[in-house]
Structures are given as C-alpha cells and as structure tokens.
Amino acid sequence: MYNKGILKYIGAYAAYMNGVDVIVFTAGTLENSAVQRKLIVDNLGYLGIKLDENKNNFRGEERIISTDNSKVKVIVVPTNEELMIAKDTYRLVTSL
Structure with missing residues (x-):
C-alpha cells in the first residue's frame, strides 16, 4: 500500500505537469532503503526513468541514482x- 500510494501521487503529478524532470527521494524509508526506491522506480519506466543499481545501493550522501x-x-x-x-x-x- 505504501508504494502504491507513492506511485499514485507521482503518476498524478506527472500527468498534471505533463511529465517530470526530477524525482527526489528524501526522509525516512525512501532516503534509507535502496530496495524501496527500486520497487518504486521499477514501476515508473513509462516516464523514461532508468535506475542505476550501483548508485542506488548506498546510504548517507546526496546522489543522483538514475542512469x-x-x-x-x-x-x-x-x-x-x-x-x-x-x-x-x-x-x-x-x-x-
């Protein structure tokens, strides 16, 4: 349910804004869980998002995790x- 809610909001905003330039994960679970980020990003391929698995597997620093x-x-x-x-x-x- 957690990921479904996040995907719903990202999808709604992407439709409203006719696409997105950046998605930022911050605070709590999405800042600290590479697994959660991957589960979400894997469902956003229709936006042209590609996740760099190596960059995603880290903690503690600001980083671009897309390819x-x-x-x-x-x-x-x-x-x-x-x-x-x-x-x-x-x-x-x-x-x-």
Missing part, C-alpha cells in the same frame, strides 16, 4: 530533522 541516459533524474537527498529542529529552536530562543 546517465534516464529521461528523468532521480536523486536521493539525506535529511537531518534533528539538526533543523535544533537550529529552529536556537533561532526562536535567541530572538526572545
């Missing part, structure tokens, strides 16, 4: 929610 000849770039962007919360908290506290 050089993919029509759509697929990027993984790591998040650091704790750092953002700390920065926002510091900004709010120091503005009092």
